[in-house]
Amino acid sequence: MSDSLSDSDIVALDRRHVWHPYTQEYTAPEPLVASSGQGARIVLGDGRPLIDLVSSWWVNLHGHAHPEIVRAVAEQAARLEQVIFADFTHAPAARLAAGLAAILPGDLDRVFYSDNGSTAVEVALKVALQFFANRGEAGRTRLLAFEGGYHGDTVGAMSVGKSSGYFRAWENLLFPVNMLPYPATFLGDGEVESREAAAYEALERELTDDVAAVIIEPLIQGAAGMRMCRPEFLKGLAERVRAAGALLIFDEVMTGFGRTGDLFACLKAGVQPDMVCLSKGLTGGFLPMGATVVREPIHQAFLGQSLRQAFLHGHSYTANPLGCAAGLASLALLLDPDCTRRRAEIEAIHRDRLAALGGRWGFFRPRLAGTVAAVDLGDGGYDSADGPRIKRFFLERGFIMRPMGPVAYFLPPYCLEPADLHRAWDTLEAAVS
Numbered sequence: 001m002s003d004s005l006s007d008s009d010i011v012a013l014d015r016r017h018v019w020h021p022y023t024q025e026y027t028a029p030e031p032l033v034a035s036s037g038q039g040a041r042i043v044l045g046d047g048r049p050l051i052d053l054v055s056s057w058w059v060n061l062h063g064h065a066h067p068e069i070v071r072a073v074a075e076q077a078a079r080l081e082q083v084i085f086a087d088f089t090h091a092p093a094a095r096l097a098a099g100l101a102a103i104l105p106g107d108l109d110r111v112f113y114s115d116n117g118s119t120a121v122e123v124a125l126k127v128a129l130q131f132f133a134n135r136g137e138a139g140r141t142r143l144l145a146f147e148g149g150y151h152g153d154t155v156g157a158m159s160v161g162k163s164s165g166y167f168r169a170w171e172n173l174l175f176p177v178n179m180l181p182y183p184a185t186f187l188g189d190g191e192v193e194s195r196e197a198a199a200y201e202a203l204e205r206e207l208t209d210d211v212a213a214v215i216i217e218p219l220i221q222g223a224a225g226m227r228m229c230r231p232e233f234l235k236g237l238a239e240r241v242r243a244a245g246a247l248l249i250f251d252e253v254m255t256g257f258g259r260t261g262d263l264f265a266c267l268k269a270g271v272q273p274d275m276v277c278l279s280k281g282l283t284g285g286f287l288p289m290g291a292t293v294v295r296e297p298i299h300q301a302f303l304g305q306s307l308r309q310a311f312l313h314g315h316s317y318t319a320n321p322l323g324c325a326a327g328l329a330s331l332a333l334l335l336d337p338d339c340t341r342r343r344a345e346i347e348a349i350h351r352d353r354l355a356a357l358g359g360r361w362g363f364f365r366p367r368l369a370g371t372v373a374a375v376d377l378g379d380g381g382y383d384s385a386d387g388p389r390i391k392r393f394f395l396e397r398g399f400i401m402r403p404m405g406p407v408a409y410f411l412p413p414y415c416l417e418p419a420d421l422h423r424a425w426d427t428l429e430a431a432v433s
């Protein structure tokens with residue numbers, strides 16, 4: 001049907017009936033009409049290709065319309081598109097859970113499927129609280145999170161992410177969460193250790209015996225503006241949380257599936273969290289799906305004769321077979337040595353280009369973790385005027401780039417060609433000068 005509509009028809013319908021996320025539609029330019037995708041490119045209705053430097057909001061791993069994922073989804077759709085996931089299971093769900101358990105560290109072996117990153121976080125928070133209640137430690141109810149952290153847009157996720165600053169309209173709805181200082185660092189930072197010491201001090205003060213869980217975006221706070229911390233900090237965090245008897249939740253919704261260099265940030269940091277939240281890259285960017293992966297001993301606390309001891313939580317589309325099939329195909333591509341090579345290549349280019357910016361006017365706090373590179377172009381907030389100007393500059397040169405306030409970052413699909421990545425960095429330098 002869309003093929004018979006012109007781009008301006010589509011925009012007219014959109015303007016009349018569609019409500020866009022995180023957008024002030026009154027002042028925003030008309031939305032672009034995406035008509036197809038291939039590799040790192042989104043193709044507009046008029047045939048103009050745009051290189052996707054943000055992996056379409058951090059979800060795409062292997063490029064758009066990747067033929068192997070297309071085939072896996074099509075075959076699964078023709079076989080079984082959906083089945084109720086209480087009383088039933090199916091091959092893609094079982095195989096994907098086993099595949100995730102195999103690449104996550106230690107006994108992170110139990111997968112609870114949901115629909116997106118926010119629900120993956122809600123599930124982790126609810127599991128943490130019920131875990132202690134089931135064990136007769138109902139006094140452990142407090143949650144700790146980090147300043148600037150973002151964990152999604154549902155009420156629990158907003159509560160642990162409230163210092164991100166996006167949720168003022170719903171403040172009265174949010175439950176209390178104690179916020180810890182986050183020791184953000186960058187290349188050439190000489191003061192990170194004192195910042196980490198201050199964070200540990202606050203953590204030790206807050207880690208009393210009423211804390212159920214601590215949640216963090218490990219290595220990179222994404223929506224806060226790609227604020228990075230050192231792997232060493234996560235090690236010290238894990239030791240302290242464990243010693244206090246609380247659970248450690250890693251929100252790897254963005255950092256999962258190879259973004260930070262290793263397959264997961266927890267592997268890069270050499271830390272075993274108690275729960276890992278996954279979503280964005282889980283299906284290679286094809287279908288909305290989330291997963292909360294839990295250490296097996298936590299799952300054991302939900303087993304018993306009473307239904308009340310079980311986890312009474314679920315979503316209509318839990319473990320949707322199409323999403324699981326996409327996840328399996330995406331995982332196979334991720335584990336291919338060719339993907340590892342491409343990710344290393346992207347990181348090496350990022351590193352060289354960030355080093356070349358060293359000391360140049362207009363670029364502050366350069367930072368890098370795997371395929372994610374970021375630099376501050378000023379000190380404004382999320383609504384800084386620089387962001388839309390830079391976005392437009394990139395768009396005019398054939399790139400999708402979406403600064404967060406004054407923070408410019410690249411988080412490309414792993415198939416991005418080195419020459420295209422170099423052109424993106426050239427464009428950033430030109431934008432600043």
Ligand SMILES: *Cc1c(COP(=O)(O)O)cnc(C)c1O
Nearest residue numbers: 116117118150151152222253254
């Ligand atoms: C995007 C994101 C979420 C929320 O995921 P949705 O799928 O948008 O609900 C949660 N945590 C982190 C770290 C994210 O980057």
